[in-house]
Amino acid sequence: MSDSAVEVALFGAGRIGKIHAGNLVRQPGASLKYVVDVNPVFAEDLASKHGARVADARAVFDDPAVKAVVIGSSTDTHADLILQAAAAGKHIFCEKPVDLAIDRARACAQAVDRAGVRCLIGFQRRYDPTFAAVKARIDAGEIGTPEVLVVTSRDPGAPPVDYIRRSGGIFKDMLIHDFDIFRWILDDEAQTVYASGSCLTDPAIAEAGDIDTTAVTITTRQGRVCQINTSRRAAYGYDQRFEVMGSEGMLQAGNVRPTEVTAYGRKAVGTDLPEAFFLERYRAAYALEMAHFFEVVATGKPARTSVNDGLAALVLAEAAAKSLRERKPVHLGDAHDGKLTDVLAAVGAAAQ
Amino acid sequence: MSDSAVEVALFGAGRIGKIHAGNLVRQPGASLKYVVDVNPVFAEDLASKHGARVADARAVFDDPAVKAVVIGSSTDTHADLILQAAAAGKHIFCEKPVDLAIDRARACAQAVDRAGVRCLIGFQRRYDPTFAAVKARIDAGEIGTPEVLVVTSRDPGAPPVDYIRRSGGIFKDMLIHDFDIFRWILDDEAQTVYASGSCLTDPAIAEAGDIDTTAVTITTRQGRVCQINTSRRAAYGYDQRFEVMGSEGMLQAGNVRPTEVTAYGRKAVGTDLPEAFFLERYRAAYALEMAHFFEVVATGKPARTSVNDGLAALVLAEAAAKSLRERKPVHLGDAHDGKLTDVLAAVGAAAQ
Amino acid sequence: MSDSAVEVALFGAGRIGKIHAGNLVRQPGASLKYVVDVNPVFAEDLASKHGARVADARAVFDDPAVKAVVIGSSTDTHADLILQAAAAGKHIFCEKPVDLAIDRARACAQAVDRAGVRCLIGFQRRYDPTFAAVKARIDAGEIGTPEVLVVTSRDPGAPPVDYIRRSGGIFKDMLIHDFDIFRWILDDEAQTVYASGSCLTDPAIAEAGDIDTTAVTITTRQGRVCQINTSRRAAYGYDQRFEVMGSEGMLQAGNVRPTEVTAYGRKAVGTDLPEAFFLERYRAAYALEMAHFFEVVATGKPARTSVNDGLAALVLAEAAAKSLRERKPVHLGDAHDGKLTDVLAAVGAAAQ
Amino acid sequence: MSDSAVEVALFGAGRIGKIHAGNLVRQPGASLKYVVDVNPVFAEDLASKHGARVADARAVFDDPAVKAVVIGSSTDTHADLILQAAAAGKHIFCEKPVDLAIDRARACAQAVDRAGVRCLIGFQRRYDPTFAAVKARIDAGEIGTPEVLVVTSRDPGAPPVDYIRRSGGIFKDMLIHDFDIFRWILDDEAQTVYASGSCLTDPAIAEAGDIDTTAVTITTRQGRVCQINTSRRAAYGYDQRFEVMGSEGMLQAGNVRPTEVTAYGRKAVGTDLPEAFFLERYRAAYALEMAHFFEVVATGKPARTSVNDGLAALVLAEAAAKSLRERKPVHLGDAHDGKLTDVLAAVGAAAQ
Incomplete structure (x- = not known):
């Protein structure tokens, strides 16, 4: 050494x-x-x-x-x-x-x-080659001004209920990644967060006080919109996609498959299911x-995903949880240069 | 004759x-x-x-x-x-x-x-071969119980502002189709409707009192969720897709292309844009x-798209408009066998 | 009237x-x-x-x-x-x-x-929207000079042996279309034709003196190459594709599907099989x-597929049959402006 | 250590x-x-x-x-x-x-x-995850008996003519891989090899006594057919595909892309070009x-790609070169259990 x-x-x-x-x-x-x-x-x-x-x-x-x-x-x-x-x-x-x-x-x-x-x-998703390519192409102006982001994020199956109990809830445990994707891709902060959802896959999750299926809508301070749909259980595996439409076009980040085999059978033309779960799907992302x-x-240069990004995603998760609880959108501020303190206050955290 | x-x-x-x-x-x-x-x-x-x-x-x-x-x-x-x-x-x-x-x-x-x-x-969308095939396959049980519906519905460009002024607003003019898709595909009625949106493509639309970009979330009486995202203007044309995830799998209804040509050039592998607009995209649907x-x-058998379907979609459009105006979700009832009169009352129409 | x-x-x-x-x-x-x-x-x-x-x-x-x-x-x-x-x-x-x-x-x-x-x-294939779009894009220069053509042409199942006996053989009955595609897409005439093949699907076809699987190679007078592979029976249906590579890119003409449904199941992501057979696949082509x-x-203008095109395709079919019989390539002439009489002579037809 | x-x-x-x-x-x-x-x-x-x-x-x-x-x-x-x-x-x-x-x-x-x-x-191609998956699925019986193999193998650009002069010619230098794919996928030996080709990309290659574009047809001892098309120069990059049709279906091995981004622009829907060249395309293959x-x-178990495989591919390359030179198919033997000595004799090598 x-x-x-x-x-x-x-x-x-x-x-x-x-x-x-x-x-x-x-x-x-x-x-x-x-x-x-x-x-x-x-x-x-x-x-x-x-x-x-x-x-x-x-x-x-x-x-x-x-x-x-x-x-x-x-x-x-x-x-x-x-x-x-x-x-x-x-x-x-x-x-x-x-x-x-x-x-x-x-x-x-x-x-x-x-x-x-x-x-x-x-x-780690920000380091995924497909996701990062979308971001780079947006930054290069390929789709003009981003306007609409649709995020689909589904796990292949729910974790044990014991895990769910300690997880902080689906928004902090699972959607925290999607909230980060939102902030990164639209390069904007939330004005309002509205969350709805259900427990559809396992009643034990509801008994643990959580849900397994969510639909979140975020409007931004610049008037952009983001819809996130998630599920703890997709029968076909791990589904990690988003698409962003801008004034000049759209970019989609699709799933990654283990192989590029296409099979023509008697009933359908089939391709591989997506990579099984996060360790496989984001293998390259973890390395990068x-x-x-x-x-x-x-x-000494700043990290692309800093502790402030971690905090900001948590604020969105908290806001989503509150919205679900109160059955109405949560307002997080209007300023185009919204400071973190404003955002914290909006979700009831003590300001300093 | x-x-x-x-x-x-x-x-x-x-x-x-x-x-x-x-x-x-x-x-x-x-x-x-x-x-x-x-x-x-x-x-x-x-x-x-x-x-x-x-x-x-x-x-x-x-x-x-x-x-x-x-x-x-x-x-x-x-x-x-x-x-x-x-x-x-x-x-x-x-x-x-x-x-x-x-x-x-x-x-x-x-x-x-x-x-x-x-x-x-x-x-007419219900008669489209692709959309109808998705419905038939859901009905045949292919994806188990439907749980999440995501509808993407974008026009290639906004109509003249004069048209927009008389249109009844984007929800009654454009999303009326998407609301019908929602009711048809999930075979369920709305419990709540939440709409947000922006005017991003042309300030004249805002001056006319309308928006051009929407994000609507509907929760159903059986706990299912639906997200609809629309835009009056997609730079790449007419975008008409939806996907429905169920307990056993997912079905996607994709865009239809004029030809099946794939072009490998020096910069990308390209395929056709979707059919240009509704007359082309839904040509088969109109005939069927x-x-x-x-x-x-x-x-004498009942029409697959009856006047009651027309009324129910209008109720959703009205609820969406109200939600946008009041910045909160609109509640349309809880009963699993929700009657139309309940629904009408919920949006402030005089009951009979 | x-x-x-x-x-x-x-x-x-x-x-x-x-x-x-x-x-x-x-x-x-x-x-x-x-x-x-x-x-x-x-x-x-x-x-x-x-x-x-x-x-x-x-x-x-x-x-x-x-x-x-x-x-x-x-x-x-x-x-x-x-x-x-x-x-x-x-x-x-x-x-x-x-x-x-x-x-x-x-x-x-x-x-x-x-x-x-x-x-x-x-x-009729020349009138198919997908195939015609490829031709138009070649003519517009999109791929530079065409160099390599690969044609895949497979039927869903062999016709009755009685039909095959009267059909003139697979080259005149089935590949006649592919020979026409070759002449049309490469806009060139054959210099040599080499055909090999087998009877793999049904011994009765061999007894009738025919084959059901072919591999044909044509070289043109301008040095281009074309490979055609055909089968009387593809388990997955009617397969009609070709791709042409040129000095500046490649164009592929893909199969047409009945719907644009994509199904995510527990084992694979599936799309529709191609249109079932020629009546469905070429419906638009027949109308056009x-x-x-x-x-x-x-x-009074010339037909895009004239009787001379019919004759030229037949010459290629005859040459292919001869090549198969004699187990060697058949030479059809070198002249860049090859006249039909040369071609006829090459396959042993009496010149006039 | x-x-x-x-x-x-x-x-x-x-x-x-x-x-x-x-x-x-x-x-x-x-x-x-x-x-x-x-x-x-x-x-x-x-x-x-x-x-x-x-x-x-x-x-x-x-x-x-x-x-x-x-x-x-x-x-x-x-x-x-x-x-x-x-x-x-x-x-x-x-x-x-x-x-x-x-x-x-x-x-x-x-x-x-x-x-x-x-x-x-x-x-290394045999170790590629996509190619190996096709082989495994064939071996598992998914497509019944393999019948037709079509191999497309194109480089992004020709190497320097100096390299080409020492390369042994396109068949030994480039198609050697495709001949190995043929033997591996069809699990059969060649009965005849027919090669044609042209020099289309650079006259200097012809001056060096080589060609840059080939069309090879192999028939096997069990009556199967294989067509290989290659080019030293594909304007769109490195193109490495094959498809194998069997009695029960077809499997295609497609190109691998750097990312799964899909871009909807004003003219087309675009995806990534294939991985740039062999070091990128076969990165996983080299590791495996x-x-x-x-x-x-x-x-001590046998290598999946042994020195005998190397020799057998070379025999096919030699036969292809001979076929091109003599403008006729080269016969390599009929025995279903064709021994290497037969094969060697067929291409004029001294038997031992």
């Missing part, structure tokens, strides 16, 4: 932790030094695979050689780890969401800002996201 | 009147006897082309040999002609909408009912719709 | 005759006067449907009011009827092939030429072909 | 060598020990990147710790290196073609056989191919 290697600690040795570890060790000049997990077996397995050591959080934050941390542990640990990492002056890669509570997420954002470290939130993180660490 | 020929009068010799005339004369046993139009030149041209006579409305309704009328004249004449035709005992084919006012549309429905005639409203009308006349 | 109506006689009241009759009576100014068929019941049914009279060939050719004939009777009657029609000065629309024998086909071409009448051969015939009759 | 690491030497540090090196070092338990290249700078760059040493061939073959070699050097070195590697008892991964001369390729096959080592030839090689090394 050369002197200039960036030593990194990874929190979380589960499914997503393994993905991040694999991508991390492929970055030129990156070195995975520590793996931290509440489950020592998981930690040891992943550490040994990549020549790293098992450690606890204290050791990580006390080691001045560690320049950056990757947080892939459970959601309830995110905020604490971000705060500690910021305090220790380490750059941060953290899975979404920042936290389930706006207050805590905002505190994270402030801590990151004060510490002068970079904090990338894992909205990690590469971007190390570019951010190396250059 | 045989004794059993069905003699028909056509009101309206404009663009849509010509389409209907052409389809009408191809029906076995149908005979176009009269053409009525405020413009005598138009009337004469169309009548002579098909061997018919120019007449006024009085002559049509007084001629006992006329069994059916086709109404393709301007919207403000629909209700009067329906009432007169019903009074004269003639079967009716009438373009949408029945009327811009719910009271008058309801009066038409009642008159048709009392007279015991059939009244087909021209929701007319054939259905003559089947209805011959057999 | 106006004085200027073009009175027409139709030979053949079978499947294709009915199609032509239906298209014929829709042409402005056309009048179906006679129907001729060896089966009097068929003739009477079709005649009465369109207000025509049953007649025999003599009556047709003796009636000076008949300006044109449409020949849709069996292949063995084509040449006689063409010769008689030409002698009687009537314009001719004749189904392919002109005849199974080159000598007789050539005699027809000469008779038509001498009589100064027009003779359109029913290569007939319209073109009446334009030819009215204006 | 653990004791069980497989130490490997790489010959060739050019474009393809770098690809193989990158994939090689990712294999669990594999270690790149030496890099050999005539250009010392290239060798040093690649070696240092992967922690390997620069060496000459002698050192590699003399080092008993080297278990396997990867040969990605120029074609004229392949046979010598294979012979030396076999003599030294090392497993071999060698880029196609084995050699330009059948005699030498056969000698390689014999040497490999005698030495009892494994020799994988780099027909290398993984297979190490599986072969570890388990």
